[in-house]
Amino acid sequence: MKQQISDWLMTDRLLIINLIAISTIISYFTGGLGYWFGLLATLLALWSTKFNWADFGITKQPWMQNITYAIWYALGIYVLVDILVNPVIEYFFGIIDLSDLDAIRGNFSIYLITVLAMWVIAAFGEELVYRGYFMKRLAFIFGNSDKAWFLSAMVISIIFGLAHLYQGMSGVISTGIISFIFCLIFFLNRKNLILCMLVHGIYDVMGLTLIYLNKERLIVDWIRHTLLNS
Template structure:
């Protein structure tokens, strides 16, 4: 990559950070808009952000379903309880308080979970932000590791309305989603996992109400 493109990538990363930290509109949608403009300027396609078709799509979906169950168990069985005890607070899940027993809301949240959350957020953070960070820092192991951490910190920041616990859970999940993107060499891996994790959570809220951890 030439110096000029690397500088442009750095400017884009800085702009993305400002959009997230300033909480402009819906930050994830702002980042997707920036990503679209970035691809137009570079004359690139979505594949450059990680949207590559896996060789065995249904096998990938099955694998990511199993991974999502493990992530969900990690969240409620370990991350949330520890964060609850250390911070003395709980994740703010008040936005989901009316979901219990409401089938219409369940359907709405699942649709939003797969679109605004899984597809849009993964495109924004594990696609656009992560890719531009590696443009700046390089694609070696250290560059990828730092890019994963920084993009995950920004992802955690957009969950500030869920409190400290929510940000901790979101940040750790983001690291896992980023690792899946690198491991499987396709953005569809974290998109599927994110969608399944949200679906599992929404179904749990529908059945028993907001869950703050298993202990």
């Protein structure tokens, strides 16, 4: 029975595409519930493979090297997206809505709980679902070539962006771009999903810390003000 479930969830093209489509539709209409549906499918697939983490891109890797690379990747994403790209996106589509995180502003206990939850739900969970399962399975469906992986990265990034519709159109575009960068990192390190998890977590810690300090818009607003008055 377990082997049959594994065959369905790991190789059945129609079922995998339907799972991704259902998760996307649920995300579009309800937000976070689409992620939980995807996580349930992913955990079931992981269980059916007898917890063969390698099937999801998780293998033993040098931790210090991963952490070092992850810090540089996260800093690069922050500079590229938050400082350079987001002001342009917001110029055309409005300010990214981060009001769901207002509770952590100046409140260290809630900030700490949010950071811990983020590492589990976003850094580990989202990467396992969107990159380790959805992206990898879709790449195999497309032919498992470099082009197939790149196409899969584009599709998954759109889906990931739509899962953040609660942040407004600017949030969808911004998170879609960030997701595409995460996908490219996984594309280049297909046996090292842990690197993506670390990049995701470190990047989110930076963002949450700035929100806690109420400084997340300091640079962005200055650039946006410059654009509006140019």
